[in-house]
Amino acid sequence: MKHLSTFLLSTMLTMGVAMTASAVEYKTIQPEKSKVTFQYKQMGVAMDGRFKKFAAQLNFDPAKPAAAKADIEIDLASIDAGSSDADDEVVGKTWFNVKAFPKATFVAKQIKANGANQFDVTGVLTIKGKSQDIKFPLKLAAQGNAAVFSGGFVMRRADFAIGEGMWAKFDVVANDIQVNFQLSAVSGK
Numbered sequence: 001m002k003h004l005s006t007f008l009l010s011t012m013l014t015m016g017v018a019m020t021a022s023a024v025e026y027k028t029i030q031p032e033k034s035k036v037t038f039q040y041k042q043m044g045v046a047m048d049g050r051f052k053k054f055a056a057q058l059n060f061d062p063a064k065p066a067a068a069k070a071d072i073e074i075d076l077a078s079i080d081a082g083s084s085d086a087d088d089e090v091v092g093k094t095w096f097n098v099k100a101f102p103k104a105t106f107v108a109k110q111i112k113a114n115g116a117n118q119f120d121v122t123g124v125l126t127i128k129g130k131s132q133d134i135k136f137p138l139k140l141a142a143q144g145n146a147a148v149f150s151g152g153f154v155m156r157r158a159d160f161a162i163g164e165g166m167w168a169k170f171d172v173v174a175n176d177i178q179v180n181f182q183l184s185a186v187s188g189k
Contacts, residue, residue, distance in 0.1 A: 027058055034184045039180075040173065051074050056070070056183055065111040066112070069108065073105050074104040077102060104125070106123055125155065132159050134155070145186055157175055
């Protein structure tokens with residue numbers, strides 16, 4: 001019996017060391033398998049959109065979330081708001097003003113574990129030169145050396161002066177914009 005318990009204990013310790021040694025650190029985003037989308041209401045009607053171009057930098061080990069680094073840069077001119085007229089309008093001066101502010105950025109400041117494959121992310125979102133602290137839940141779906149990071153948050157367009165002048169009111173386009181993302185990543189360089 002003593003040999004059996006010694007064997008079981010050494011096997012469990014060996015498995016624990018092996019699992020720790022084989023921890024995966026995700027570093028490379030796969031843009032073709034990733035997406036950044038948004039939903040909003042226009043005159044009470046739900047609308048969907050997306051950004052076609054973005055880049056993300058990631059250094060994430062699920063076993064060490066406090067040491068993680070993550071940021072994303074979105075090319076605002078790549079917006080797809082559902083029609084070419086809408087796309088042309090929102091890149092203009094009263095909305096995103098992409099000539100002066102071509103990118104939106106998010107930089108993670110803190111990532112904390114909040115359960116199995118769930119994390120709380122706090123960081124800074126910057127649009128049109130205005131920065132706001134945001135916090136959102138992040139889910140990790142890992143499969144070997146690949147993973148999908150998904151999450152979302154509500155941003156208020158007034159916080160970033162998105163929609164100025166006659167568009168500053170919220171009777172036509174709502175203030176709350178739901179932003180969602182799915183970032184596919186692999187381990188490596």
